[in-house]
Every structure is written in structure tokens, then in C-alpha cells.
Amino acid sequence: MNIVNSYRLMIRNVRVNTDPGTLVFLVLMPTIYLVFMGYMFGTLISQIPVGSTSINYKEFLSPGIAAFETATAGIVAGGLLWSDRRYGMFEQILSSPYTRAEYLFGILLTTLVFGFIGSGIMMLVSEAFLDYTAVSLMGVGLIVVSISLGSLFFGCMFLAIAAKVKSNQAYNSLTILIIFLVDFASTVFYPITSATPEALKVLFYVNPLTYIADVVRAGYISTVTTTDLVELLVTFIETMVMVAIAVLLYRKVRVGVT
Amino acid sequence: MLSEVLGLTSYPIEVEDLKYTYDGRKYAVDGISFSVREGEVFGMLGRNGAGKTTTIRILSTLLKRSSGSVKVLGMDPSTAGNHIRKRIGVVLQDESFDFTTVEKAFDVYGFIWGVSKSERDKKRESLLSTFELTDVRKKRMWDLSGGQKRRVQVAREFMHDMDLLFLDEPTSGLDPIARRNILNMIKDLTKDGLSVLFTTHNLEEADYLCQRVAIMNNGKILASDTIDALKTGYNGLKTVEVKIGGDQTGAESMFSKVSSGRVEPPFERELPYRIVTENTQETMQEIIKLALADSVQIEWLNVRAVSLEDVFISTIAGGV
Known part of the structure; x- marks a missing residue:
């Protein structure tokens, strides 16, 4: 595999995806969450305990929304494979000097780029609108690792769906359902407390966005605990499993068949 | 292989007893043999489902053959796919496009092929003009008519250099003038040594463009020769x-x-x-x-x- 080829495909992916619709999807929706929920719930919720400290709701929400961008980036990745298959560019690119592996890696690189751009924008929005505090160097490291893993996990998850699902309607419905489930069954918007129902807790703990949001949050407020490191490890394992599933399903994608 | 026996003529495509099955039961390509000479336009004629597109997919390394012997530009597609793909161009039968404007589609496609920015700009302008797409250059691909999309798809392929071009029904959906422009352009390019494998339903086109043709049906080649010889x-x-x-x-x-x-x-x-x-x-x-x-x-x-x-x-x- 030639990494330069994947890099070239990543540039292509970014270029064909920087249309107003994608940018609105990537930036506007989470910004609305951040500003509206941050201000409205911020007036209702005073302090939320996180690790050994407690923070206000705006400080809780900002890193959550940055983590949420990894799932949004994942949708972009799945959408790329889906539209390339649907509109013939998958077959066209594979008849050019690119291998299947380079194509796949190109999409994963694109997911990382969109994950970091989206999260970065959300951090800037947080700074502009909310009471954002400075992040330590270790915090930055944790944020980078968790955003990378999150982008890869969701990128692979939506790639696997794009590789498997046949109809456009099924793909869109499934994507909306999953993103809704993943966002709200995680600690992006609210913490897991003793009052959370057990069944929901299970869902929260299976969801990697819970761990990504927790670790990004820990990175933000620079209060890293052993739990955060364990959560990072769980995210890593879940990501590796999802990468394996995506690769397996992607290998079965045939040219000329949508 | 034939070229080795003859020793003189160069054959960018040599196929012997090629077979391919999608489902393990029925052969979509069933033991075909043919060769394409350098600088030649070779036509594959046949009804829908004759096996033309499958043959192109195998030769352009998109599918691995079930059996038989294939050489493209002297290399085996199943082992030297990447080397072959660097030297070929493929216009697929089905539409293929990115969700961009027409001019960006040209630029991105040239970029994929590693063409420099200055060369991309030069080629894009020339192709937009040749294929009469200048008026729609700022339009988005999905706003184009079927014929315009097809013209972009064919024209885009000339953003990069190649030794061998696969054209799978490139003129379907085109008006007669656009069709004739494309055929003339292909004719001109073959004078510089480009070899072309061309599939079509339109037999007038084949008569106009191809030096030799193969008539396919149900995965088999029923006849293959120069058009004059077939008419003999x-x-x-x-x-x-x-x-x-x-x-x-x-x-x-x-x-x-x-x-x-x-x-x-x-x-x-x-x-x-x-x-x-x-x-x-x-x-x-x-x-x-x-x-x-x-x-x-x-x-x-x-x-x-x-x-x-x-x-x-x-x-x-x-x-x-």
C-alpha cells in the first residue's frame, strides 16, 4: 500500500465534500446544540461532579459536543463510500492507479481530518460562547488520542453500514437512527448518575461515545483519573474490533454492484 | 501468446480462452479469445448481457478472471494490476461522478491521476472546449442532462495520458454531433498510437471507428475480423x-x-x-x-x- 496514494484520495475526498451542505451538517447542528443547550440547561443545572471535581453545565457540554463531532465525521466516511458506490466513483477510482486498501485508508484519513476539524471548530465555538478554560499539554494529548479513536470507530461503523446496506433509504434511515441513539445514549449531554436506569446504563457503557466524551472532558479540565485511562483502553479495543468488521465487510464490496 | 509467436506486432491486449462467472454456475464470459493491436480501435459488439462489460472489467483489473490467459500491455491483470492501471483509461458504462461543479470534476479527476496543476488547467480548458462543455462549466454535475454528464465522463478521462483506453458504450445518451466529436477525437488519438477497446450497440459507430470487431452473444465471441472481412x-x-x-x-x-x-x-x-x-x-x-x-x-x-x-x-x- 502506498500512503501517498491514500493521502491523495483523502485530499480528493475533502475537496468533493466541502460543499455547503456538508459544512452546515458538520458545524451548524453541533453549534446549535452547544449554544442552545449550553445556555438553556446551564441556567437550570448548577454543578455536575466529574472525577474529583465538579464543573458547570457549559463546561460539561463543550467537550461532549467536541466528542460528538467524531460521530458526525464517521457519517461523512460512510457517506463517501456510499455515494462513491452509488454514483460510480468507487469503480472509477479502482480502475485508476489505486488499490482497494489505499481507497479504504483514504476514507479513514478523511474521517480523521473531518473529526479534528469538527472538534476543533466546536472548541473554538466553546471559547467564543462559553466559559472555556485553558487545556494542559497532557489534556491536549488525551483529546487528540480520543478524537482519533472516536473518528476511526465511527468512520469504520458507518463504512461497514455503507458496505452492507443496499438502498439509499435504508442507509439514511439507519444512519439517523444510529446517530440519534449514539448521541443520546452517551455522556455527551448528561452524566451517568445513580438515578440512571440500569438498562440505560448498559447502553451507555457499550457506547464508545460515552468513553470518548468522558476522556475529552477529562482532557479539557485536566483531571485525568485511572478511570479515564481505562475508558481510553476500552475505546481502543472497541475501535480495533470495529476496524476489523469494516475491513471484512469492505472486502466483500463488489464493483458494479450497489 | 500470439505476439510471442509473431514477434513483430505489439498487442496491448491478448486474451485466450477467458472465462468468468459471477455465481459459479453460469459463465458471463465463456471462453473468448481475441487480441487488440497497437493503435487499433477494436470494437466489441453485442446485445445487453453479452459479456462485453464483464470483459472490460477483467481487462481493466476490476474483476479477477475465473480461468484463461490475459495479458494487458504485456502484463497479467491478476498480478500486475497496479502497473496496468497506471497506463490505462477506463470510461465505464454506468455514470460516475462526484458532487462538484463540472470544472472541479475535471480538476479533481486530474489530481487523482497525479497531473500537475498547470497541466490540469491546460487540459481542462482544452477538453471543455472540445466537448462543448464551456457553457456548463460552473454547473453542478447533478444539474446536467444525461448527455452532458456522459460528455463530462468521457472528456474527463483525457485529463491523463494512457497507452490503452477502454470505452464501454461511451456514446450512449449523446446527440449525433457530440457522438461524432467523440469518435473523431478517438480516431485522432489512435494516430498517436493509443489502442482502444470499444463496446457499443451502435453499429454505425463501429463501422466508422473500428478497424476490427468481435460480435459477442451469451459470453461467447461468435465472429471476429475486420468489418470488410465480415461483410465478405x-x-x-x-x-x-x-x-x-x-x-x-x-x-x-x-x-x-x-x-x-x-x-x-x-x-x-x-x-x-x-x-x-x-x-x-x-x-x-x-x-x-x-x-x-x-x-x-x-x-x-x-x-x-x-x-x-x-x-x-x-x-x-x-x-x-
Whole structure:
């Protein structure tokens, strides 16, 4: 595999995806969450305990929304494979000097780029609108690792769906359902407390966005605990499993068949 | 391989007993053999599902053959796919486009092929002009008509250099002028040594463009030669076309009685019957007599020379 080829495909992916619709999807929706929920719930919720400290709701929400961008980036990745298959560019690119592996890696690189751009924008929005505090160097490291893993996990998850699902309607419905489930069954918007129902807790703990949001949050407020490191490890394992599933399903994608 | 035996002519494509099956039961390509010479336009003619697209997919390394021997630019597609893909161009039968403007589509495609920015700009302007796309350059791909999309798809392929070009029904959906422009451009490029494998339903196009053709049906090549050589079997013969009007009841029975030539019934109701004959006078008289006797209404009747289409239909129908 030639990494330069994947890099070239990543540039292509970014270029064909920087249309107003994608940018609105990537930036506007989470910004609305951040500003509206941050201000409205911020007036209702005073302090939320996180690790050994407690923070206000705006400080809780900002890193959550940055983590949420990894799932949004994942949708972009799945959408790329889906539209390339649907509109013939998958077959066209594979008849050019690119291998299947380079194509796949190109999409994963694109997911990382969109994950970091989206999260970065959300951090800037947080700074502009909310009471954002400075992040330590270790915090930055944790944020980078968790955003990378999150982008890869969701990128692979939506790639696997794009590789498997046949109809456009099924793909869109499934994507909306999953993103809704993943966002709200995680600690992006609210913490897991003793009052959370057990069944929901299970869902929260299976969801990697819970761990990504927790670790990004820990990175933000620079209060890293052993739990955060364990959560990072769980995210890593879940990501590796999802990468394996995506690769397996992607290998079965045939040219000329949508 | 043939080239090794002959030693002189260069063959960018050499295929021997190629087979491919999608489902392990039925062969989409069933033991075909052919070769394409350097600088030649080789046409593959056949109905839908004949195996033309599958053959192109195998030769352009998109599919791995089930059996047989294939060399593309002297290399085996199953082991040297990446080397082959660097030197070929492929215009797919199905549409392929990014959700960008027309000019960005050209630029991104050139970028994928590693063409420098200055070269991309130069080629894009030239191709937009040649393919009459300048007026729609700022439009988004999905706002184009089917024919315009097709023109972009074909034109885009010339953003990069190549030794061998696969064209899978490149002119489908195009108006006659756009079609002729593309055919002329391909003709010009072959003068510089470009070899082309071209599939089409349009036999006039094949007649205009191809030096040699292969007629495919059900995964097999039924005939392969120069167009003149294929027509040789029809020397001295002419085609009488008879269009039946009104209710077509009785037409089939009437034509079954024709004895002065070989009758080829139409594929579609709107097309005429064809009778390939040595004596057009005798055939016409016979048909008129039979039509009167059987009360079959003749809408029009025409005599013309044998065309590639006649050869094609006759070959598919199991004739000459």
C-alpha cells in the first residue's frame, strides 16, 4: 500500500465534500446544540461532579459536543463510500492507479481530518460562547488520542453500514437512527448518575461515545483519573474490533454492484 | 501468446480462452479469445448481457478472471494490476461522478491521476472546449442532462495520458454531433498510437471507428475480423427491408413462406423484416404476391446494401 496514494484520495475526498451542505451538517447542528443547550440547561443545572471535581453545565457540554463531532465525521466516511458506490466513483477510482486498501485508508484519513476539524471548530465555538478554560499539554494529548479513536470507530461503523446496506433509504434511515441513539445514549449531554436506569446504563457503557466524551472532558479540565485511562483502553479495543468488521465487510464490496 | 509467436506486432491486449462467472454456475464470459493491436480501435459488439462489460472489467483489473490467459500491455491483470492501471483509461458504462461543479470534476479527476496543476488547467480548458462543455462549466454535475454528464465522463478521462483506453458504450445518451466529436477525437488519438477497446450497440459507430470487431452473444465471441472481412460473406447480396403496417397478424406466417432469400425477423415490433437475397427483384415480387394472398399490409419496402448491422443480426441469429 502506498500512503501517498491514500493521502491523495483523502485530499480528493475533502475537496468533493466541502460543499455547503456538508459544512452546515458538520458545524451548524453541533453549534446549535452547544449554544442552545449550553445556555438553556446551564441556567437550570448548577454543578455536575466529574472525577474529583465538579464543573458547570457549559463546561460539561463543550467537550461532549467536541466528542460528538467524531460521530458526525464517521457519517461523512460512510457517506463517501456510499455515494462513491452509488454514483460510480468507487469503480472509477479502482480502475485508476489505486488499490482497494489505499481507497479504504483514504476514507479513514478523511474521517480523521473531518473529526479534528469538527472538534476543533466546536472548541473554538466553546471559547467564543462559553466559559472555556485553558487545556494542559497532557489534556491536549488525551483529546487528540480520543478524537482519533472516536473518528476511526465511527468512520469504520458507518463504512461497514455503507458496505452492507443496499438502498439509499435504508442507509439514511439507519444512519439517523444510529446517530440519534449514539448521541443520546452517551455522556455527551448528561452524566451517568445513580438515578440512571440500569438498562440505560448498559447502553451507555457499550457506547464508545460515552468513553470518548468522558476522556475529552477529562482532557479539557485536566483531571485525568485511572478511570479515564481505562475508558481510553476500552475505546481502543472497541475501535480495533470495529476496524476489523469494516475491513471484512469492505472486502466483500463488489464493483458494479450497489 | 500470439505476439510471442509473431514477434513483430505489439498487442496491448491478448486474451485466450477467458472465462468468468459471477455465481459459479453460469459463465458471463465463456471462453473468448481475441487480441487488440497497437493503435487499433477494436470494437466489441453485442446485445445487453453479452459479456462485453464483464470483459472490460477483467481487462481493466476490476474483476479477477475465473480461468484463461490475459495479458494487458504485456502484463497479467491478476498480478500486475497496479502497473496496468497506471497506463490505462477506463470510461465505464454506468455514470460516475462526484458532487462538484463540472470544472472541479475535471480538476479533481486530474489530481487523482497525479497531473500537475498547470497541466490540469491546460487540459481542462482544452477538453471543455472540445466537448462543448464551456457553457456548463460552473454547473453542478447533478444539474446536467444525461448527455452532458456522459460528455463530462468521457472528456474527463483525457485529463491523463494512457497507452490503452477502454470505452464501454461511451456514446450512449449523446446527440449525433457530440457522438461524432467523440469518435473523431478517438480516431485522432489512435494516430498517436493509443489502442482502444470499444463496446457499443451502435453499429454505425463501429463501422466508422473500428478497424476490427468481435460480435459477442451469451459470453461467447461468435465472429471476429475486420468489418470488410465480415461483410465478405455477403458479397453480391442485398437486403430487402419490409415494414408491416397495421395489424401484424399473419406477417410471421407470410414471411415463413419466403423462399428467395433468408428472412430475419425484427427484434422489435416497430422495426422492419429483413430479407438478405441475391435477387432483389424476385424477392420483392414474391413478398408482394404473398402479402396480397395473406392480406398482410405492407407499409413500406426498401432495398439497400448489406450493412454491419445485417452481419450482426445474422451472426446473433446463428446465420453466416
